[in-house]
Amino acid sequence: MINSYQDKTVLIVEDEPKIAQILVDFLSLDGFRTQVLHDGKDAVDTVKNGAVDFVILDLMLPYKDGLTICKEVRQFSTVPILMLTARVEEIDRLIGLEIGADDYICKPFSAREIVARVKTILRRVAHNQSPTDEQEIIYKHISVNVERFKCYVNQQEVELTPVEFRLLNTFLLRPGVVHSRDSLMQVCYVDDRIVSARTIDSHIKNLRAKLVLMGQAPDLLQSIYGVGYKLE
Incomplete structure (x- = not known):
């Protein structure tokens, strides 16, 4: 049987x-090709x-840290990025900042878990690129191109992180429907990772700020006390 990941380079x-x-x-055992850099310079x-x-x-x-690299890569590519950190206190910072990473994991970690995360994210990317997802969702002055991972507000492109994009896509598919924080966590983190409600609040706050900056009403994304959020 041919391994489905043998054409993927990590x-x-x-x-x-x-x-x-x-x-x-561990990646090679599952057929992945790999390339290694020991510093951030190149x-x-x-x-x-x-x-x-x-x-x-x-x-x-050395030379260039991961946050800087991630932000620079996101200027021209949507390639999936998994961040590694040895500092537990950095986790909230990684979540809260608009760095554009798809996932993160803290050291020490299981190599098997890393491989599992890589596969999960690649499956999600493949699903988002499937023909059934080749659609544009339009609501008021917001349009989202799922296939191209693009968002436009008043015909101007808005840079969203992967989590923000998934959140907005969820709201646009069902405007007026109240989404609980738990359901939004499942949308954002498909690997069943446990995150706090504060994490979702942080992403919503960042998403709302970007939409307001592009001319959308501040109450477009509404907080429903004790429940969650909805797109009005």
């Missing part, structure tokens, strides 16, 4: 050689110039 940007090699070994150019299908990106790197 770029590993990790300054600890032992960790990088463990990731290479990471952005590697994504820009190479056939990279996924990026595993450490937060703390």
Whole structure:
């Protein structure tokens, strides 16, 4: 049986050689091709110039840190990015900042879990690119192109993080419907990771601010006390 991941290349940007090699070994067992960088100096150019299908990106790197790399990559690519951090206190920062990463995991971690996360995100990306999802959703002055991962407000493109995009897409599909925080967590984090309600509130706050900046009414995304949110 041909492995379905044998045509996928994972770029590993990790300054600890032992960790990088463990990731290479486990990803290779599932048929992934891998490329390794031990510092952040050439990471952005590697994504820009190479056939990279996924990026595993450490937060703390020599020359250029992971947050900076992620933000720069998001200027030209929607390649899935999984952030690694050895500092637990950085987790809320990774969630709250508009860095554009698809997921994060804290060290020490299980290499098997990393591979599972990579597969989950790639499946989600493949689903979003399937012919059944080739659609444009329009509501008032907002339009979302699911296939191209693009959002426009008043015909101007708005840069959204992957989580913000999934949230907005959920609201646009069912305007007027109240979504609980729990249901929105499931939309944002398909791997059943446990996150707090504060995390969802932070993403909603950032999304609302971007829409308001583009001329949408502040009450377009409404908070329903004790329940969740709705698009009005």
